[in-house]
Amino acid sequence: MPNKSFGESSCTAAASGLVQVRGARENNLKEVDVSIPRNALVVFSGVSGSGKSSLAFGTIYAEAQRRYFESVAPYARRLIDQAGVPDVDAIDGLPPAVALQQQRGSSNARSSVGSVTTLSSLVRMMYSRAGAYPANQPMLYAEDFSPNTPQGACPTCHGLGHVYEVTEAIMVPDPSLSIRERAIASWPPAWQGQNLRDILVSMGYDVDRPWKDLPKKDRDWILFTEETPTVPVYAGFTPAETRAALKRKMEPSYMGTFTGARRYVLHTFANTQSALMRKRVSRFMEGKPCPTCHGKRLKPEALSVTFAGVDIGEFMQVPLDQLAALLEPIAQGDFRAHATGAATDKEATRRDRAERAASGRAVHAVSPDVRRTSALSEEKRLAAQRLAGGVMAPASTAWAGFGLPDA
Numbered sequence: 001m002p003n004k005s006f007g008e009s010s011c012t013a014a015a016s017g018l019v020q021v022r023g024a025r026e027n028n029l030k031e032v033d034v035s036i037p038r039n040a041l042v043v044f045s046g047v048s049g050s051g052k053s054s055l056a057f058g059t060i061y062a063e064a065q066r067r068y069f070e071s072v073a074p075y076a077r078r079l080i081d082q083a084g085v086p087d088v089d090a091i092d093g094l095p096p097a098v099a100l101q102q103q104r105g106s107s108n109a110r111s112s113v114g115s116v117t118t119l120s121s122l123v124r125m126m127y128s129r130a131g132a133y134p135a136n137q138p139m140l141y142a143e144d145f146s147p148n149t150p151q152g153a154c155p156t157c158h159g160l161g162h163v164y165e166v167t168e169a170i171m172v173p174d175p176s177l178s179i180r181e182r183a184i185a186s187w188p189p190a191w192q193g194q195n196l197r198d199i200l201v202s203m204g205y206d207v208d209r210p211w212k213d214l215p216k217k218d219r220d221w222i223l224f225t226e227e228t229p230t231v232p233v234y235a236g237f238t239p240a241e242t243r244a245a246l247k248r249k250m251e252p253s254y255m256g257t258f259t260g261a262r263r264y265v266l267h268t269f270a271n272t273q274s275a276l277m278r279k280r281v282s283r284f285m286e287g288k289p290c291p292t293c294h295g296k297r298l299k300p301e302a303l304s305v306t307f308a309g310v311d312i313g314e315f316m317q318v319p320l321d322q323l324a325a326l327l328e329p330i331a332q333g334d335f336r337a338h339a340t341g342a343a344t345d346k347e348a349t350r351r352d353r354a355e356r357a358a359s360g361r362a363v364h365a366v367s368p369d370v371r372r373t374s375a376l377s378e379e380k381r382l383a384a385q386r387l388a389g390g391v392m393a394p395a396s397t398a399w400a401g402f403g404l405p406d407a
């Protein structure tokens with residue numbers, strides 16, 4: 001019978017140092033039996049379409065992921081359903097697997113967890129399923145930990161990690177100029193800019209005074225208003241002639257609609273079909289780290305969940321070569337660094353440990369702190385242990401499915 005769990009026969013096969021595949025029929029594979037050495041760099045070569053990817057990704061990696069998800073989270077079944085079950089009789093000796101994208105350049109110790117794409121989904125699963133949640137916060141789905149989903153994205157920056165600011169200092173670089181002298185550098189060039197100026201004349205704004213001498217209320221309205229009033233425009237008239245024409249209710253040259261300077265910049269950036277225009281207005285937009293997520297791109301609820309004491313934004317920045325130090329204790333069943341509210345309790349934990357060490361007791365030789373660990377159910381601890389081990393695996397020397405771009 002095929003053994004589809006990480007059971008005894010897997011261990012036996014693992015002990016033999018081999019991953020043993022029997023009867024692989026995925027895609028164009030025809031009952032392929034193959035034994036692959038573990039802890040070695042193994043290359044599958046062959047002409048295009050010979051089944052290299054079907055074996056590496058479609059069979060071995062797919063089966064490893066399927067077993068893995070199955071062992072950690074009942075909820076993950078829908079992910080398994082998406083991935084499908086590979087058509088194979090048996091695979092033994094299979095360690096947890098990670099697939100790396102087919103791409104130029106590979107991961108190294110300086111790569112972070114976040115830069116290994118496939119690992120990211122496992123990390124999101126880990127936070128969703130086994131993270132330490134603040135009291136009373138319901139469990140989140142894996143998608144809630146992705147900045148690329150509407151559920152997960154920070155509501156302030158929409159998952160970008162930064163926000164654009166359009167300030168007076170950027171739009172009016174030389175406040176000694178008047179509006180007529182094009183003080184507002186972010187205004188559109190040529191006729192459109194002239195149109196906006198003429199509209200301001202009709203509205204009674206002084207376009208011939210230096211910008212810095214205009215009342216702040218006027219400057220703010222011209223730059224930042226969201227109103228778009230439509231007024232009569234008398235093209236080629238001086239301000240005095242315009243005032244007289246308005247008084248006499250003269251037929252205008254046309255009706256012009258005003259747009260605030262910031263609104264023009266943002267609207268053009270978002271909507272223009274012209275790359276040149278977008279580039280032009282982007283000069284007036286200043287990117288800053290998002291004040292809500294501080295560049296972590298996720299909604300606050302997602303960032304409130306920690307694993308090993310860090311939120312997922314911090315976790316994704318951990319270099320691969322430091323991952324083991326962070327996850328090892330949890331994979332070994334030591335949950336002191338992984339408690340509810342660990343982020344805020346970090347200092348307390350550090351103090352506790354320092355006190356224990358100072359009092360001559362081994363840091364590990366104390367009973368678990370009930371206050372900080374009670375929120376973790378047995379089920380959750382097991383999931384945390386397995387997932388921590390699974391995320392660590394690619395950082396050490398487990399199976400890694402490398403794919404080279406097809407020529």
Ligand SMILES: [Zn+2]
Nearest residue numbers: 154157290293
């Ligand atoms: Zn944000």
